[in-house]
Amino acid sequence: MRFLLAALLAALPPWATAQGTAGRDLAASCAQCHGTQGRSVSTEVGALAGLPKEHIVSRMQAFKDGTRPATVMHQLAKGYSDTQIDLIAGYFAAQRR
Amino acid sequence: MKRRDFLKLSAALPLAGCATPGAAKARVVVIGGGYGGATAARYIHLWDPGIEVVLVEREEAFTSCPLSNLVLGGSRTMQEIRHSYDGLRRRGVQVVRDEATAVDAAKKTVRLARGAELRYDRLILSPAVDFLFSEIEGYGGILHAWKAGEQTMALRRQLEAMRDGGVYVLSIPLAPYRCPPGPYERACQVAHYFKRAKPRSKLVLLDANPDITSKGPLFKRAWEELYKGMIEYRANAKAVGVDAKSMTVRTDFDDVKGDVLNVVPPQRAADIALKAGLITHNDRWCDVDWRTLESKAVQGVHVLGDATLSASAMPKSGHMANAQAKVCAAAVIELLNGRAPNPNPVMSNTCYSFVSDKEVIHVASVHQYDARQHTILPVKGAGGVSAARSELEGAYAWSWARNIWADMLT
Numbered sequence: 346m347r348f349l350l351a352a353l354l355a356a357l358p359p360w361a362t363a364q365g366t367a368g369r370d371l372a373a374s375c376a377q378c379h380g381t382q383g384r385s386v387s388t389e390v391g392a393l394a395g396l397p398k399e400h401i402v403s404r405m406q407a408f409k410d411g412t413r414p415a416t417v418m419h420q421l422a423k424g425y426s427d428t429q430i431d432l433i434a435g436y437f438a439a440q441r442r
Numbered sequence: 443m444k445r446r447d448f449l450k451l452s453a454a455l456p457l458a459g460c461a462t463p464g465a466a467k468a469r470v471v472v473i474g475g476g477y478g479g480a481t482a483a484r485y486i487h488l489w490d491p492g493i494e495v496v497l498v499e500r501e502e503a504f505t506s507c508p509l510s511n512l513v514l515g516g517s518r519t520m521q522e523i524r525h526s527y528d529g530l531r532r533r534g535v536q537v538v539r540d541e542a543t544a545v546d547a548a549k550k551t552v553r554l555a556r557g558a559e560l561r562y563d564r565l566i567l568s569p570a571v572d573f574l575f576s577e578i579e580g581y582g583g584i585l586h587a588w589k590a591g592e593q594t595m596a597l598r599r600q601l602e603a604m605r606d607g608g609v610y611v612l613s614i615p616l617a618p619y620r621c622p623p624g625p626y627e628r629a630c631q632v633a634h635y636f637k638r639a640k641p642r643s644k645l646v647l648l649d650a651n652p653d654i655t656s657k658g659p660l661f662k663r664a665w666e667e668l669y670k671g672m673i674e675y676r677a678n679a680k681a682v683g684v685d686a687k688s689m690t691v692r693t694d695f696d697d698v699k700g701d702v703l704n705v706v707p708p709q710r711a712a713d714i715a716l717k718a719g720l721i722t723h724n725d726r727w728c729d730v731d732w733r734t735l736e737s738k739a740v741q742g743v744h745v746l747g748d749a750t751l752s753a754s755a756m757p758k759s760g761h762m763a764n765a766q767a768k769v770c771a772a773a774v775i776e777l778l779n780g781r782a783p784n785p786n787p788v789m790s791n792t793c794y795s796f797v798s799d800k801e802v803i804h805v806a807s808v809h810q811y812d813a814r815q816h817t818i819l820p821v822k823g824a825g826g827v828s829a830a831r832s833e834l835e836g837a838y839a840w841s842w843a844r845n846i847w848a849d850m851l852t
Contacts, residue, residue, distance in 0.1 A: 366489075366772060366784065373485070373768040374790045374808075377761055377846045378838075381488070386848045387841035416828065416835055417792055417806050424790065424808020424824030 368436035371429050375437075383437045395442035401434035467494050468778045471552055471562040473542045473714060475499030475527060478568030478747030478763035480850040483535045485771035493778060496560060497530065498552070500541040501591070504851060507621060508760050508794075509843055510590035514598050515631030516639075517799035523590065523843075529852035542569075545718035547740045564774045566735075567720065568746040568763065569712035571620050577708050583686035586706045588620065600702045601632065606640040608701030611691050613648040613681040615708040618727075620748040620758045623656035623805065625649070625706065627795040630661070633669035634798050645673050646698055648691060650680035656757070657795060657805050657827050664797035664831055681705055711749035720745055727751035732811055732818040734783050735770035744770050755820040756809060757791060764846060765789035786811050789818065794839035802835035803828040 372383065375393060379385050383393035393401065407413035408422035409430075425433070472483045475497055483497040504525045512518035527537045538560075544553040545565065552560045570589070575581045585600070587593040601610070610632055614625040629647050636643040654661055654675075665673045683692035684705050691698045691705060710716070710726035720737050722729040728745040729738040732753060737743045747763035756762060766789060773783035792806045807825035809818045828835060 366776075369489070370768070370772050370784055371788055373772075374765055374788055376768075376849045377764055377790075378792065378842050380845050381849045385841075385845055387844045389837045389841035390845065416832070416838065417804055420806045420824060420826040421790060421792070421808060422824075424810070424821040425788070429788070 368432035371425070372433045372436040375433065382440050384440070384442070392442065393437040394440035396437055398431075398434045398438035401437055402430055405430045405434070467492065468563045469494040469496065469561065470564045470566060470774060470778075471560050472497045472566045472568065473552065474568035474570060474712075474747075475501070475504055475537070476568060476570055476747065476763065477760035477846070477850060478570075478767045479566065480504065480527075480530065481764045481767035482566050482568065482746060482771050482774075483530060484533070484850055485768050486774060487533055487535050489771060490775045490779070491534070493775065494536075495534075496536045496538060496562075497527070498538045498540055498542050498554065498560070499527065500539065500555075502539060503527065504847075505590040505594075506760070506843070506847070507588075507590045507624075509796075509839075510587075510594050511624065511628045511631040512796055512799065513590075513594055514587065514601065514628065515635045515799070516598065516602075517631070517634070520595060525847055525851050527851065533852075542714050543717070545714070545740075545743065547718070547743055550742060562742075563778060564742060564744065566744045566746060566767075566770060566774070567715055567718065567749065568767070569714045570748045571709035571758075572712045573707040573709055575707050577615075578681055578705060579683035579692075580685050581705065581707060584684055584703050584705050587704065588624075588706045588709075597702075597704060601635065604640065604643065604701045607642040608640070608644075609699065610636075610643065610645045610702045611648065611698055611700035611704065612645060613679075613691055613703075613705040614650060615706060616650040616680065617655050618752055618758060619706070619709050621793075622757050622759075623661075623793060623795045626654055626657070626661040627797070628704075629673050629675075630664060630669070630795075630797045633665070633672045636672055637669060643672070646700065647673060647675045648679040648681055648693060648698060649675065649677050652677055656793075657803050660803040660827060660831060661795075661797065664801075664803075668798055709748075711745070715745065715749050718743065720749075723751045733769070733785060733787055734773035734777070735766055736773075744774065746770055753809065753818045755807060756789075756818070757793065757805075757807075759791055759793050761793060761842075761846065762789065762791045764850060765791065767850075785813065787818070792842065794835060794842060796836065796839065797831050800833045800836045801831040802833075802839045803831045804835055804839075 385392040506523040540554040587597040720728040729751040748758040769787040
């Protein structure tokens, strides 16, 4: 059992460790529209899984400062701090597409 | 849980993986397979497959309340908003079709209607609301259709049978009730149907509230521009009685006659929450710690969704229940593994409302935990409503539905 557990832990992605769930937890609030772990099942709203971290950060910042027009993302992006946006982007960048 | 019952349950349901009776695997029981409960079950399994998850749901399939007004209005079908629990079963969540009738928090067991008793290490209740029928005198033989399903279809049939030139009376209770913009979307969908099929008909909206409770200017504009003269809105018009024989809704001021009566009664956390001693406020709602969604009344029991005492500016919506479920799932996993839960949870909400069969408006918000005030608060300057109704947001609304259904059920 202990051996199995060790093998399981080794196979887990880094966000799954006790201290590393902050990005995962924040990113879960994107899933309702962008899909579980950022894998959208629709074509109208894009997937976030596997996108480069810098791309997600700059897009969120552009929503936040109003330079990129949107229907709702400019309102949602303002709800997250820069640190939180960084964590969210890091999480999605680490997901397989 | 008695061994006999465990074996009964094991025989009825495939158990996850290599679980064996007697193995020290933590078990979470989730009551209610709606937006809150199904999401909690799905995410506990996703984030910690080592925890055994049992979801108790009395219906065979999930029926979405969001979008059910389109079924009432006739532009969409029931099949489009109903989804099976098989996706959760395939993942290894044990879905038990039964109804929870009692909780013993000291013994950590849940009693089910068919007799089984389920042991739990953590219990999550997402039971939604039940109705306070006694607050409306004479309530009986009337539909609310405020839980999507049989009543939605029955109300649709009444709408189809109504004569052209008839009156549809929709009555709404004082807030808080589930889905704040729901009644006004319903008015749009009924009027959309009238415009197409019964153009001389009218809807009277009796609102117990002093004004439209959500997206007010956007709804009023849609009523004016799309359904001129078809929707009569009356504020501060609380239904106090109803008579199905004379087809009358009584308010404090007058009697309103209709051809179809759709009276939505006031609501409280569902019966099982009452029985379990989870209701803490006004005999109606369950207060929780927003870091974990754990009940403030009963240890080891978490409450999600419409049944909770809403935090500031937090709507009773499916999206919100999904967000709460994820905070709860993360916390339950940490607690069962002997770690401290996330001290700063964040939740967001986006509610889409259809003002026609294609055009949509939204309201959105982001909520962050405030450690000083011990509650979760909307972020100032974030969130808001649509600039105007649009078909683009109509496409986004259906995209939202497909993604959130997949998020909770597959």
